[in-house]
Amino acid sequence: MTQEFKRIAKYWAMAMAWFYALLWPLMGITAQGLKFGPSLKIFGLVALGSAFCVVVWFLNQGGRLEWCKRPAQAVTRAVTGRVARAPRWLSLGLIVLAAFLLPFVASRYALDVAVNVLIYVCLGLGLNVVVGLCGLLDLGYIAFYGVGAYTYALLSVNFGMPFWLCLPLAGTFAAVAGCIIGYPTLRMRGDYLAIVTLGFGEIVRIVINNWMSMTNGPNGILGITPPTIWWPNFANGFTFELLLLKKLPQLYWIILGLAIFTIVAVYRLNYSRIGRAWEAIREDETAAELMGVNTFKLKLLSYAMGAVFGGLAGAFFAARMRFVSPGSFTFIESAMVLSMVVLGGLASIPGVIVGALALIALPEVFRGFEQYRMFAFGAAMVVMMLFRPKGLIPAARYGRRSEERH
Amino acid sequence: MAQPILEVRNVSAAYGKIMAIKSISLTVFPGEIVTIIGANGAGKSTTLMTICSILRPTQGEIFYQGQPIHTLAADRLPAMGLSQAPEGRRIFPRLTVQENLEMGAFFRNDKPEIYRDIEWIFELFPVLRERRKQRGGTLSGGEQQMLAIGRALMARPKLLLLDEPSMGLAPLVVQLIFETIKDINRTAGTTILLVEQNANLALKLATRGYVLETGRIVMEDQAQALLENPEIRKAYLGE
Numbered sequence: 001m002t003q004e005f006k007r008i009a010k011y012w013a014m015a016m017a018w019f020y021a022l023l024w025p026l027m028g029i030t031a032q033g034l035k036f037g038p039s040l041k042i043f044g045l046v047a048l049g050s051a052f053c054v055v056v057w058f059l060n061q062g063g064r065l066e067w068c069k070r071p072a073q074a075v076t077r078a079v080t081g082r083v084a085r086a087p088r089w090l091s092l093g094l095i096v097l098a099a100f101l102l103p104f105v106a107s108r109y110a111l112d113v114a115v116n117v118l119i120y121v122c123l124g125l126g127l128n129v130v131v132g133l134c135g136l137l138d139l140g141y142i143a144f145y146g147v148g149a150y151t152y153a154l155l156s157v158n159f160g161m162p163f164w165l166c167l168p169l170a171g172t173f174a175a176v177a178g179c180i181i182g183y184p185t186l187r188m189r190g191d192y193l194a195i196v197t198l199g200f201g202e203i204v205r206i207v208i209n210n211w212m213s214m215t216n217g218p219n220g221i222l223g224i225t226p227p228t229i230w231w232p233n234f235a236n237g238f239t240f241e242l243l244l245l246k247k248l249p250q251l252y253w254i255i256l257g258l259a260i261f262t263i264v265a266v267y268r269l270n271y272s273r274i275g276r277a278w279e280a281i282r283e284d285e286t287a288a289e290l291m292g293v294n295t296f297k298l299k300l301l302s303y304a305m306g307a308v309f310g311g312l313a314g315a316f317f318a319a320r321m322r323f324v325s326p327g328s329f330t331f332i333e334s335a336m337v338l339s340m341v342v343l344g345g346l347a348s349i350p351g352v353i354v355g356a357l358a359l360i361a362l363p364e365v366f367r368g369f370e371q372y373r374m375f376a377f378g379a380a381m382v383v384m385m386l387f388r389p390k391g392l393i394p395a396a397r398y399g400r401r402s403e404e405r406h
Numbered sequence: 407m408a409q410p411i412l413e414v415r416n417v418s419a420a421y422g423k424i425m426a427i428k429s430i431s432l433t434v435f436p437g438e439i440v441t442i443i444g445a446n447g448a449g450k451s452t453t454l455m456t457i458c459s460i461l462r463p464t465q466g467e468i469f470y471q472g473q474p475i476h477t478l479a480a481d482r483l484p485a486m487g488l489s490q491a492p493e494g495r496r497i498f499p500r501l502t503v504q505e506n507l508e509m510g511a512f513f514r515n516d517k518p519e520i521y522r523d524i525e526w527i528f529e530l531f532p533v534l535r536e537r538r539k540q541r542g543g544t545l546s547g548g549e550q551q552m553l554a555i556g557r558a559l560m561a562r563p564k565l566l567l568l569d570e571p572s573m574g575l576a577p578l579v580v581q582l583i584f585e586t587i588k589d590i591n592r593t594a595g596t597t598i599l600l601v602e603q604n605a606n607l608a609l610k611l612a613t614r615g616y617v618l619e620t621g622r623i624v625m626e627d628q629a630q631a632l633l634e635n636p637e638i639r640k641a642y643l644g645e
Contacts, residue, residue, distance in 0.1 A: 276505055277512060279498065279500070280499075286492070290480065291489075291513075292512050292513040
């Protein structure tokens with residue numbers, strides 16, 4: 001027991017020493033000279049917090065927390081039991097209803113964050129098709145987001161085309177871009193594919209950046225029309241009037257609809273014959289080929305399908321910001337989306353949604369930390385890898401896809 | 407004699423510049439169990455992978471039911487009735503047993519028939535029925551081998567290629583698997599091309615055999631004759 005405690009305390013001390021060795025150069029070396037005060041303060045707080053966690057963990061290991069754990073467990077069991085007994089459609093319906101009613105209760109700022117989260121849910125689920133299901137590491141995914149955004153921006157500014165017509169067009173163009181990029185790159189496997197997709201992602205951004213006559217280069221495109229809707233007007237007789245949906249709640253409902261569409265589409269894909277073939281390719285490409293799977297065609301299809309959702313999200317992004325510029329489609333965005341997929345759980349739809357929520361909403365919650373946000377980000381990743389190596393909500397399905405369907 | 411179901415004519419194949427098989431010829435007739443025996447690195451698996459078009463032959467021709475297949479894409483072959491349980495099993499570890507079997511019938515669209523065939527596989531290997539919702543990767547080696555064979559059978563093959571089904575398995579499990587192979591051949595009439603290192607077992611099961619050495623076929627005969635051949639006994643049966 002004491003032996004064990006000594007061992008853990010040693011690890012804790014080592015970790016804290018490392019932490020301070022990293023923290024001090026970051027905070028202590030300033031233009032005004034070397035300082036120890038602020039870094040020691042933060043170090044003290046972190047050390048205290050982690051020491052508390054270690055002690056609690058240790059007590060729990062030794063079974064000394066039973067007195068308070070047992071009632072807590074009873075409560076959780078009762079709650080989860082009741083929740084699990086409710087039918088699936090009810091819980092899903094409640095979540096959708098809550099999401100639908102959000103604009104009536106949330107502040108403008110919160111709604112803004114929610115819109116961002118939903119955009120990233122679409123992107124994450126799209127990338128999830130490529131990375132999670134098909135197992136192709138794509139580091140240039142944001143290119144399709146860019147293609148979608150520029151498709152709507154250019155069609156709207158140059159030809160005045162409406163959003164609802166451009167939305168499917170953006171998806172189509174993104175899919176075409178996916179095929180064009182995928183055709184040469186998908187012959188590669190593993191690390192090579194990752195590097196090449198990274199390159200293609202950058203190529204798309206650089207082309208947008210430099211094609212002045214077409215995209216107005218780094219200055220971006222201004223004056224994109226927001227989505228419109230024909231709304232019945234009873235003021236004088238019965239006419240339809242063209243309403244601009246530029247208020248945030250309206251935009252929120254549009255992206256909510258898009259996100260729900262994406263979730264349903266990805267769910268259907270996931271549990272289809274094609275989804276199973278994608279997973280087979282991810283598991284063992286040669287074996288999949290031996291089963292009669294045209295691996296190249298299916299990989300291209302996954303790439304194109306993933307791109308479609310990116311393109312849709314991109315078109316919405318352009319309509320919402322009413323301004324696009326190449327600065328929104330950098331590699332860091334690709335990395336962000338990829339982290340959501342990995343953090344949430346590869347091939348898991350609820351996982352990706354939670355991942356998007358965590359990576360977009362939490363940094364907003366911790367705005368106060370400002371420059372140390374990335375620090376917290378890294379720490380969260382490390383903690384996740386330790387405790388949930390398969391993601392926040394790992395894909396858990398045991399043959400649900402098959403059998404029950406016949 | 408009847409038309410051969412598989413005919414390999416002077417086929418060579420290489421990995422880059424390294425020749426793995428050199429001008430191999432072999433023939434398999436419908437209903438037979440033919441075995442290819444040989445040591446590690448003799449080119450046995452390469453031969454099967456070349457037949458399945460995963461590897462392109464650098465020369466020679468392969469005919470399946472009289473039709474050239476060495477120019478076809480690999481994914482076309484299962485639908486023609488040629489499937490393989492590859493070396494090292496290569497099941498899909500994160501798909502369930504049921505899904506693995508369904509993947510074997512990927513090209514088929516006759517759902518009720520697919521489910522009937524899955525039942526048939528479960529009758530052949532009852533242990534798989536208990537495990538059907540488990541992920542493939544959680545099975546034991548023997549169960550994985552059964553799954554690999556079952557998956558290949560889901561294509562309803564006329565010609566089944568088996569690559570070292572005995573690899574790394576306990577003798578009792580090997581016996582069970584070999585009996586099932588015999589059973590499949592007898593009841594379903596499936597032609598079987600079996601690649602094995604365990605020459606003794608393979609030759610006892612097969613009707614005819616080929617001996618592969620460093621990429622060349624050095625001997626071919628009735629299995630019984632090979633089993634009695636003193637050279638074979640010395641080289642492969644450890645006498």
